[in-house]
Amino acid sequence: MSTKKYSVGVDLGGTNIKIGIVSEDGKIIKKDSLSSKADEGPEKVIQQIKKAIKQISNKSKVKVIGIGIGTPGIVSSKKGTVENPPNFPGWDKVPLKQIIKKEFQKDVFIENDANAAAIGELMYGAGKNKENFIMITLGTGVGGGIILDRKIYRGELGAAGEIGHITIDHNGPKCNCGSRGCIEAYAGNRYIISRISKDISNHPNSLLCKMVSSEGKELSPKLIYEAACNKDDYAIGIITDVGKYLGYGIASAVNLLDVTNIIIGGGVAGFGRILFDSFEKTLIERVMKPFKSRINVKPARLKNDAGIKGAASLVFYKS
Template sequence: MKKAFRTGDQTLIREINLSIILNCLRSTAPLSRSQLAQMTGLNKTTVSSLVKELLDGGFIKEVGLGNSHGGRRAVMLDLNPNAGNIIGLEIGVDFISIILTDFRARILWRSKRETDPTQNQDTILNLAIELARDARAAAGPDGDSLLGIGIGVPGLVDSSSGVLLFAPNLRWRDVPIKDVFTSELGIPVFVDNDANVAALGERYLGIAQNTEDFIYLAAGAGLGGGIVLGGKLYGGVGGYAGEIGHMTIVENGELCNCGNRGCWETLVSQRAIIKRAQRAAESHRESRIVELCKGQMEQISISTIIQAASEGDETAERVLEETGVYLGVGIANLINALNPALVILGGVLSLASEYLLPAIERTIEERSLAWPRQTVRIMASSYGSDACVMGGVALVLHDILRRPTLAT
């Protein structure tokens, strides 16, 4: 048992070190081996052996000699842009978003379609497959360059089988997403919960690159959470951890799609924020929100609320502040329970972070214990509404770097 733990840790450390080297090259290339050692703090022997693995796998390449600083001129390294392309796909509750990137994680092609959660499952899945085929076509005529597709879905996922077990807001159960896409595309397919996927994206490519313990909050139609502890996504016994949106915050509160009442999600999801704005606008007809939606309260959207707030509308600011307080209550619970270094506001939340953060910070100050609070930062996602699709790209990178040997 002990040995298994040790092996597991070494695999994780190697994977993290490989991703650190790739990220250094992604942000600052070309670099020599000794510059990589300086930047990463890893010793030169470790850097040389990791670099050799990445060279053997064709993920990086040597690009000539750098400037000499008195000694021998060093061989410079860069990512190999031809190492392959990756598809990131998000099946949201009311949209499908997809990107194609190169190995640098630069977006080469993208598409987004709105969907209606009342449409039947096959219609939505077929549209997702059609978009994935478009992405494959955008990668080149034969799709040979594709390293894989990473898919985020809004619900509980058995990530080993790639089956979506339950998506409350879509009302889907037991959908074999991985099998469906594997037979349609013939490339490696990885599927996980949308918030987990986005968390992995921040870990590999975003603001959590140097953070081993953090929580990603994804507010959209629902509220999901991706929990990374000790550098790894925390799944719990069955892989279902992170359903923080269904923590009870109000004992007899509003009915949630999961069947429980007063879930955190019923207070801070996109729908909850819009409902709060509709109520506020009804009693404050002078609000800019009413003007922006031309008196059609059902037309109020998150962007209407943010626009009104940005123009100094007090009603909109209050709506977001109240949302920030409810966010702060849940985040304070998470800080006390998990002592993370970072909490990332993602999804819709990241778009309104400027207005939410002051109330969140104040509530955390009031409600969390001083010790875990001292070391926590609350930040908006680096990718906004692209967090999940970028996470899909990270899901594929994660699989590649976990392989015992990178050479194919």
């Protein structure tokens, strides 16, 4: 029998719980998905998490040394609490670590999902050989994690790394967080789609507009990327702008932190080369002189299963 160590990684999302058994060297040997039933409140969600862990444990015979959970919201890794995750009604503050630990009698580690993604990249991905990096997760929102000296930087109460809420225009569009002109209000999935929805009729000849209006396709980051790959100037312009906006905001983070390695993951990172080129060019233009030559932008290496692997990595990262 193998002497490898394994952990369970739980990626808690507003819609689904994704779960996997992951080896110490970052390979998923089993995975599963379950509805998170967030609408039914914290007790139901906790039930679902327990169910998912039991199901996957029953399907595999390897010995699991611990459970890692990546979750939205403000997480105190020490205390093991999860506070007000967005899109999870009724949560307030839940002692999730303690609850899961009691049920399974195993070591449990919990972390904010964006931080878990950063730790995953540190352990198995594009951050493997880096002392310091800023991890950006482009999805519905824009998440972030800061790695300093190969440790996650948590701040005073565990809420650090809110890359998405760096302002790039104090007069800019309203952001969900209550402020204006945050990176997220430009580069978050839902903001991109909502902006284009209003603007697309001004570009009736663009391929993207045709795909949406004539072919009836749903506007999505993927569709924008498809149009851009087919040389649609309008779509290329949209992606280029997202890269610029990101660059303006991350320049502030680089100037503040003196950290010049940037790793970008998440769905919107699928915008590929157009996004990365525009981002990197803008970032180099905007950071202070001593940082320019050191800027190093890389795509995240953990792709679809980043959430599971990131969560699972918490067990090995900590132990």
